[in-house]
Amino acid sequence: MLRPVLPLLGRWHGRGQGEYPTLEKDFRYEQEITFSHDGRPFLRYEARAWLINDSGTPVRPAGREAGWWRVTPDASLEVVLAHPTGIVETYVGHASGAEIEIETKDVALTPLAKEVTGTRRRYTVRAGEMTVVHDMAAVGQPLQHHLTTHLRLRP
């Protein structure tokens, strides 16, 4: 049952680049992502990131998120993610071979959270590298690129 998401399993580490039209400049970060399971038809997910400077030295902690990736009997995906920034997202999606795409069904916000109205994520695992592309609609802007990360499994 876990077959569609097996390529994601493990502890991944890499770097990424981010941007958004409301931000003065783009930024670079280091990220660690872990997908694990206990045999049941869902994955435990956790990700943490650090902004880095031009020489690659970590400057400060950035995005963190945690959640659950459910695989349904018809092999589609249901995902729940929670962020320390007061955002909770539910996603639906599907896996086709090396590509997994999920997009938000609902976004819930605490009173102080930034206004995020939707996101879409594409995970591609090829030749031992995972690429994650994260598009976001937020703070009055339409759905567009926020983050791209390239990761490899930690030895």
Ligand code: HEM
């Ligand atoms: C690798 C993970 C992430 C990194 C490194 C990152 C980095 C950043 C940075 C550097 C900013 C500029 C403001 C600041 O310095 O805090 C920012 C803004 C923002 N990010 Fe992210 N982010 C990440 C993930 C996310 C996720 C998962 C979401 C949504 C669920 C998100 C939503 C936003 C929003 C709404 C803003 C504010 C835009 C504005 O107010 O103009 N970010 N992000």
